[in-house]
Amino acid sequence: MDIVVSCLKKGLRGEIVIPADKSISHRAVMFSALAKGKSTIKNFLYAADCRSTAGLFKNLGVDIEFINENTLTVNSKGILSPYLPPLDCGNSGTTMRLVSGILAGQRFDSTLIGDESLSKRPMKRVITPLSLMGAEIESNDGRAPLKIHGTALHSIEYNSPIASAQVKSSILLAGLSADGVTTVIEPYKSRNHTEILLEYMGADIAVEENRVSIQKSSLTARDIFVAGDISSAAFFIVAALIVPDSDIIIRNVGLNETRTGIIDVVKRMGGNLEILDERIVSGEKIGDLRIRYSDLKSCEINGADIPRLIDELPVIALLATQAEGETRITNAEDLRNKEADRITAVVTEFRKLGIDIDELPDGFIINGKQKIAGGSEVEVYHDHRLAMTLYIAGLIAKKETLVKEFQWVDISMPEFLSLIQRL
Numbered sequence: 001m002d003i004v005v006s007c008l009k010k011g012l013r014g015e016i017v018i019p020a021d022k023s024i025s026h027r028a029v030m031f032s033a034l035a036k037g038k039s040t041i042k043n044f045l046y047a048a049d050c051r052s053t054a055g056l057f058k059n060l061g062v063d064i065e066f067i068n069e070n071t072l073t074v075n076s077k078g079i080l081s082p083y084l085p086p087l088d089c090g091n092s093g094t095t096m097r098l099v100s101g102i103l104a105g106q107r108f109d110s111t112l113i114g115d116e117s118l119s120k121r122p123m124k125r126v127i128t129p130l131s132l133m134g135a136e137i138e139s140n141d142g143r144a145p146l147k148i149h150g151t152a153l154h155s156i157e158y159n160s161p162i163a164s165a166q167v168k169s170s171i172l173l174a175g176l177s178a179d180g181v182t183t184v185i186e187p188y189k190s191r192n193h194t195e196i197l198l199e200y201m202g203a204d205i206a207v208e209e210n211r212v213s214i215q216k217s218s219l220t221a222r223d224i225f226v227a228g229d230i231s232s233a234a235f236f237i238v239a240a241l242i243v244p245d246s247d248i249i250i251r252n253v254g255l256n257e258t259r260t261g262i263i264d265v266v267k268r269m270g271g272n273l274e275i276l277d278e279r280i281v282s283g284e285k286i287g288d289l290r291i292r293y294s295d296l297k298s299c300e301i302n303g304a305d306i307p308r309l310i311d312e313l314p315v316i317a318l319l320a321t322q323a324e325g326e327t328r329i330t331n332a333e334d335l336r337n338k339e340a341d342r343i344t345a346v347v348t349e350f351r352k353l354g355i356d357i358d359e360l361p362d363g364f365i366i367n368g369k370q371k372i373a374g375g376s377e378v379e380v381y382h383d384h385r386l387a388m389t390l391y392i393a394g395l396i397a398k399k400e401t402l403v404k405e406f407q408w409v410d411i412s413m414p415e416f417l418s419l420i421q422r423l
């Protein structure tokens with residue numbers, strides 16, 4: 001589905017409730033599948049990636065029933081059943097990497113496959129530590145398909161070379177069934193939804209700054225309410241900041257401090273963003289955000305910022321085009337390993353819209369206060385976040401923008417168009 005976006009003549013106004021968090025929705029299904037008993041998951045993200053996870057655990061013999069799109073029950077015996085055909089992770093890196101850690105310690109063999117984009121993404125980052133735990137995984141030179149020969153695992157202490165929640169979570173999930181204490185140390189703290197939800201479900205887990213340890217544990221089924229996704233909210237936050245005369249409220253936004261890098265950046269840039277009514281759901285902080293059109297100034301984004309806003313960087317690069325001065329984003333080399341190479345893709349497609357942006361090996365340099373020309377066709381490279389970023393760019397471009405294959409938005413936010421139209 002190609003879509004034409006034209007310049008907005010007036011500001012975004014009103015309120016939306018942001019759809020559920022993708023990372024937490026995946027984990028809610030996975031951990032409930034490992035727990036004995038019945039869990040009800042409320043406010044689940046009914047998007048393609050999370051449906052891949054639910055479908056995969058159904059194939060592994062777990063009783064998963066959707067009461068409606070956003071509520072499901074997971075009824076599990078606490079053990080998974082063998083499934084001989086390949087298990088399809090679709091476009092979802094989180095599914096493939098976390099499930100690898102779960103399947104490595106099972107008593108049966110399994111094969112994980114993914115779509116064209118996922119089949120190109122690096123899996124050595126999980127194969128290496130899991131192999132150190134005794135896992136037997138065959139791959140296509142470090143990429144999917146992954147053939148996992150289930151076996152007994154032993155604990156390790158792993159110094160991860162990258163701050164990646166997917167790597168950390170894969171090891172911790174393997175550690176759930178391994179003998180001894182499994183520890184992961186990260187260079188910077190990555191998102192900690194695995195730690196929060198595993199603790200909520202009774203795992204023996206301890207966190208000390210960037211160091212997480214887990215012991216063999218069984219999980220208890222619990223009801224889980226999934227917080228809203230700040231990575232999805234990011235598109236509306238940026239839209240309100242850059243479309244003149246905007247003033248919006250976004251409700252139920254997850255405000256876990258390992259994810260709120262975008263809020264810090266918006267504040268550093270002088271953006272008008274207020275947090276209202278903070279509260280806790282299933283161990284996670286949430287709140288409502290009010291965002292108004294703002295005069296922005298540039299800033300530097302690097303180091304420990306990066307894991308706290310990694311998925312928001314394409315739309316933050318767009319935000320920077322509207323700020324006074326030059327914004328440098330560095331230390332974000334892992335952006336090249338996402339659903340697309342998000343550094344080259346952003347630079348290539350932004351330039352088609354007439355944006356002045358320089359490519360760095362590990363990020364971007366963006367000049368501020370730019371007028372966006374538009375009047376062109378842009379590609380999304382099978383990448384939902386690029387699709388939404390380019391759509392928002394179109395809202396302030398002088399001429400119409402044609403975003404090709406916009407249906408990729410379904411990976412994380414099928415509701416995107418109806419929400420933006422409501423505003």
Ligand code: S3P
Nearest residue numbers: 023094163164165166167310311
């Ligand atoms: C995710 C972690 C991040 C993020 C991805 C979801 C997760 O990846 O980019 O969209 O749910 O754990 P890395 O852990 O590889 O940085």
